[in-house]
Amino acid sequence: MAPRLLIVEDDFTLSEVWRTVFSARGWEVSVASSVAEGLARLDPAPDYLILDLQLPDGAGEAVLRRVRDSGLKTRVAVTTGSDDASRLAALEPEALFRKPVDVVDVWRLGSLSEAG
Template identity: 35%
Template structure:
């Protein structure tokens, strides 16, 4: 990270974190969340960890963090619900979504709900840190390998699914697809 002349003395002292270095990590993979928590603490954050949506919502109710790293798929729900709850309590929170099931539709939804970035797993601590404190001017480099036809189809299905507010029956009807076929597609990881 380059130190900007526009940063205050306090931001320079805290590495760009500002006055409130609170970070909520919502991740159900315990080894990954503990490694990420340690790495973020070493970078100046005050970290709290939640393993599911219910625990995250309770922590947000007690006090919304300035930063958040939220897994997309959690055992008891969707990480997008956590991002939405955070931004209802604190609009200036810099939240990012981590997912192993990345697609354009959920990335767009995450940004609409207030996320500032969307990272695919496995993401390392440096990528997460850069996303959390990066400026809006930071741009991603173009992909080296464009999407396959299977991936484009999968992305379209995901976009319609999100437009239908994650309603499988309505999505299947709009795509003229059998409901069980759609459920199988949604349960699988994204094709490369």
């Protein structure tokens, strides 16, 4: 069964890069551009989530909080331009990508998940 990835990102170009990279690897990819859309797409729970922290309708932390509070097994990678170390540490994501995101890092994330 193909891994399911939810991308919650309001930057269309970046979400399209991720969609293209992971779809080419055979992943089932869903894209949301807001907190509300991201929350709505957590059922069924994706295997992986790439989450922007600054979205047009609020903070991406709301999506991460729902994942954690619901006990979902979803692995979360956060993308951010923030350099607030305490904020980022409190989120405890499995991966962190600083914006601007290097596509090579995204490709490597896909390779690591296939290996494990």
